[in-house]
Amino acid sequence: MTKPLWVQFPKVPEDLHPSHPCYFKTRSEYWETYTGPVRRALATLDIPWNAPPEPEHGLVIRWGFPDRTIVAGVCYSDYPDLAPWAGSTIDLLMKMKYHPDREQTAEITFPVYPGGFCLAVGAGTGDTNAFLADELSILRETKDTAQIPKLFTTGACRHFNTYIPNRKRFEKICVNDWLDPAKYWWHLATHKWMLNVCGNGYSIDRKTVEACAIGCAIISDRGLEDLALPDGNYFIHGDNIWFVDGPDDVASAMEAIDGPTWERLVASSRALYESCFSPESMGAWYLKCAQEQL
DSSP: OOOOSEEEOOSSGGGBOTTSHHHHSOTTTTIIIIIHHHHHHHHTSSSOEEOOSSOBSSOEEEEEOSSOEEEEEEEOOSSSOOGGGTTOOOSEEEESSBOTTSOOOSOOSSOEEEOOOOOOGGGGTSOHHHIIIIIHHHHHHHHHHOOEEEEEOTTBTBOSSSSOHHHHHTGGGOOOOOOOGGGHHHHHHHEEEEEEOOOTTOOOOHHHHHHHHHTOEEEEOGGGTTOBBGGGBOOOBTTTBEEOSSGGGHHHHHHHSOTHHHHHHHHHHHHHIIIIISHHHHHHHHHHHHHTTO
């Protein structure tokens, strides 16, 4: 397929207009968390990468093909409504939390693609590049060789005693002790099972991607069940995740996830990271989606 001559995407927060959340909100939370994965993905491509000449009001990737420029919007919103993007002069939208079957109220004129999601160690406060280059192989080896036969719940779903009813349901089986987010992955690597609880209107967050990168036996409520992922992938019960309807089902899930089933979930969640969330796979996917617009 035709290769772009260049790609354009913000390199520093100042490449965005001061009104953009990735500029004015806590940079570790927004700038690094939501633009970092895209920046790492673009860096894997053998294409010259430029910063925009003036601050951008929207988070977009511009692909400079020989005959035209393709503009891809990047959306990290928790919610399915695309109203904020309606009327945008973009050619396609890469939506990180994309649930095609959920209610869609906006009239849009561009195709929507699943955008993968963010790996941002410690909510962007950690060194994600070092995690990928140095830590990940050690964590995978730890996961494969030594497991504490417990369910890891501390910090797994932000705080359970919040206004989010679905997370509140699971509070009785979870530990609410404070946990250093920069060391979260060591608990993922050493505990046999990991609990993921989605909130109302929410689905995936960065901790799910960390769990997939390491290769975890993920037990989750059903907020991830209809999440579209790059290249036609999904979270599939019994393959790369184990879905439960509520906290009363978690104990029986742990009993079921043992032996070959546990090994399958570990290998398949890791494979999902490699095919959907790694910088290399996201870079190739974003480029492919742009090429389909030519």
